[in-house]
Amino acid sequence: MSLHIQTPLFESRSLSAAARRSVWLKLEALQPSGSFKLRGMGHACETYLALGAQRFVSSSGGNAGLAVAYAGRRLGVPVTVVVPETTTERAKELLHQENAEVVVHGASWQEANAYAQSLLGSSDAFLHPFDDPLLWRGHASMMDEVAQAGLKPDVILLSVGGGGLLCGVVEGMHRNGWQNIPVLAVETEGTASFNAAIKAGQVVELERISGVATSLGAKRICDRAWQWSQTYPIQSIVISDSSALDACERFLADHRILVEPACGASLALACENHPALEPYQNVLVIVCGGATASIDQIRNWAKSC
Numbered sequence: 001m002s003l004h005i006q007t008p009l010f011e012s013r014s015l016s017a018a019a020r021r022s023v024w025l026k027l028e029a030l031q032p033s034g035s036f037k038l039r040g041m042g043h044a045c046e047t048y049l050a051l052g053a054q055r056f057v058s059s060s061g062g063n064a065g066l067a068v069a070y071a072g073r074r075l076g077v078p079v080t081v082v083v084p085e086t087t088t089e090r091a092k093e094l095l096h097q098e099n100a101e102v103v104v105h106g107a108s109w110q111e112a113n114a115y116a117q118s119l120l121g122s123s124d125a126f127l128h129p130f131d132d133p134l135l136w137r138g139h140a141s142m143m144d145e146v147a148q149a150g151l152k153p154d155v156i157l158l159s160v161g162g163g164g165l166l167c168g169v170v171e172g173m174h175r176n177g178w179q180n181i182p183v184l185a186v187e188t189e190g191t192a193s194f195n196a197a198i199k200a201g202q203v204v205e206l207e208r209i210s211g212v213a214t215s216l217g218a219k220r221i222c223d224r225a226w227q228w229s230q231t232y233p234i235q236s237i238v239i240s241d242s243s244a245l246d247a248c249e250r251f252l253a254d255h256r257i258l259v260e261p262a263c264g265a266s267l268a269l270a271c272e273n274h275p276a277l278e279p280y281q282n283v284l285v286i287v288c289g290g291a292t293a294s295i296d297q298i299r300n301w302a303k304s305c
């Protein structure tokens with residue numbers, strides 16, 4: 001049995017009305033760790049365990065770390081997550097709930113990550129949050145489920161941080177024989193590393209990350225995501241923080257599920273019937289989820305932007 005679960009896929013009545021076309025939801029928010037990340041992390045952790053790993057190490061205080069912690073607990077492998085001092089109490093509490101060892105080190109993710117790397121012994125596996133072919137293969141299983149359900153959408157909406165989800169979804173389409181369903185790759189203004197690469201014609205590093213979509217905060221996308229953008233129809237879309245937050249609030253009201261702004265970013269395109277949807281009738285949104293934002297935090301953010 002896999003560590004992730006099969007998630008619901010259904011047509012949202014309210015979002016379809018808002019977007020004036022059929023909007024389908026793949027509800028990755030319902031994975032036990034709270035996001036799609038469990039698909040890839042589950043597959044990667046199982047593979048590293050089979051190769052002899054005796055500990056999993058991560059440097060993510062977000063959904064990637066939570067997925068590793070969940071997978072480690074289920075597989076009976078100890079997990080160490082190194083997080084920077086900026087990590088919220090809530091995130092640390094969720095990691096502790098999964099029995100992970102949490103090490104707080106450094107002022108930024110860079111410092112926490114460097115420290116995590118320095119801890120690695122020969123029987124430890126390091127789990128990268130988005131740049132690992134094992135992750136992409138695991139993420140791809142969500143498209144197997146969509147294909148098995150008999151839904152072939154005209155377009156897929158998904159959020160981009162470092163591009164791991166993007167790589168997984170495109171890989172999943174290929175292995176189901178779908179070579180040309182376009183993807184709308186959504187980022188917020190403060191996290192637009194995919195957009196920056198498309199504009200520059202190569203992978204570039206953002207000087208800084210800002211805004212509320214913390215789970216999209218990779219300064220640069222992985223090379224594989226860039227390569228796909230050169231051979232597969234992927235359109236880059238950038239939206240505001242306030243659009244992402246409004247979409248979170250609306251999704252909670254409509255579907256009774258709280259997601260992070262990182263996920264609200266994709267939902268916002270449907271909520272606002274974004275012009276990029278114009279050519280399409282059947283839209284599939286990957287509801288990537290996210291466990292680290294509370295409703296109070298989302299409302300406080302909304303007040304200040």
Ligand SMILES: *Cc1c(COP(=O)(O)O)cnc(C)c1O
Pocket residue numbers: 035037062063064129130159160161162163164165166215216218260262263288289290291
């Ligand atoms: C990690 C994450 C993303 C971005 O995924 P990448 O693979 O980094 O592009 C989007 N939404 C949520 C909730 C996430 O946890």
